[in-house]
Amino acid sequence: MNEIIAYVFIGTGLVFDFFGCLGLVRFPDIYNRLHSSIKCVTLGTSSILFGLFLYKGFSPAGVKALLCIVFLVLTAPVSAHVLARSAHKSGVKLWEKSVCDKYEEDERVHS
Amino acid sequence: MVKTRITLFVLAFLLWIFLHWSVDAGHLAGGVLVGIFVSFMTAGLFKKDAGISRKSPSAITSSDFRSSMADYFILSHTVKNMKRYMWFFFYIPVFIWECLKANLEGAWRVAHPSLPIRPGIVKVKTTLKSDTGLTFLANSLTLTPGTMTVDIDRERGFLYVHWVDVKSEDIDKATELLVRRFERILKRIFE
Numbered sequence: 001m002n003e004i005i006a007y008v009f010i011g012t013g014l015v016f017d018f019f020g021c022l023g024l025v026r027f028p029d030i031y032n033r034l035h036s037s038i039k040c041v042t043l044g045t046s047s048i049l050f051g052l053f054l055y056k057g058f059s060p061a062g063v064k065a066l067l068c069i070v071f072l073v074l075t076a077p078v079s080a081h082v083l084a085r086s087a088h089k090s091g092v093k094l095w096e097k098s099v100c101d102k103y104e105e106d107e108r109v110h111s
Numbered sequence: 112m113v114k115t116r117i118t119l120f121v122l123a124f125l126l127w128i129f130l131h132w133s134v135d136a137g138h139l140a141g142g143v144l145v146g147i148f149v150s151f152m153t154a155g156l157f158k159k160d161a162g163i164s165r166k167s168p169s170a171i172t173s174s175d176f177r178s179s180m181a182d183y184f185i186l187s188h189t190v191k192n193m194k195r196y197m198w199f200f201f202y203i204p205v206f207i208w209e210c211l212k213a214n215l216e217g218a219w220r221v222a223h224p225s226l227p228i229r230p231g232i233v234k235v236k237t238t239l240k241s242d243t244g245l246t247f248l249a250n251s252l253t254l255t256p257g258t259m260t261v262d263i264d265r266e267r268g269f270l271y272v273h274w275v276d277v278k279s280e281d282i283d284k285a286t287e288l289l290v291r292r293f294e295r296i297l298k299r300i301f302e
Binding site: 015019020023026027029032035038040042043044058059063064067074076077080081085088094097098099101103104106 | 130131220222232257260261262
């Protein structure tokens, strides 16, 4: 029974990871690509790791998988934020059909 | 500083035990050594939370220090903060639910043939002040439906958020739509 649930989690994770990678190819600019890669990959990879935990139980591998989930959830958004911020600071433009850029307006006012 | 070192030591030691998942003399001794090393190397990075009280180092007297040490070991500290922990455990399922919605929405956007996106960077307000609170808010926004934090203006309390599907460019409306649901809970945990 545990194994079946584990396979379901791993399968779901693979689907989300696939969509994340697809988004990396399809989206037009760096900011949108970060969206798809961070979100889908965080949940996808977390659920693969959780599936591994269910499969292995409280063994060294299983507990390491749980710890990996915690670190992934804590660090992935920070890295996304840093990449987006540094891209914006070094002058990477938003997609030409973007609606608004309040950040750039404020930068111009303050500098 | 001592408090920080003890906390770090306990955390590093626990992490070591969890990573090895076996309790024998060799692993425990290794854990103690690694814990001491880590706590002495990294304690300087963790200053007291600057958002809540901005005391200069000289303003912290020895009695301050002693009372904070007592606080740390006595149960009253835990009881006083019990409500915060309860709210934190309430926050986790809320967060997972929002995260799941974000992922389904993201997957739908990616898979849709016409790529339905309307991206842009909007500005939202926040009333949170503490570092930890702001970090949690920014991280939660990044992991939830179609938003990603680009920058924080701490003095004025603004967050710059990249939104895949901009529903409103207005600052108040965007705040209402994006920040409110997390801020309500985070305020109870960290402020």
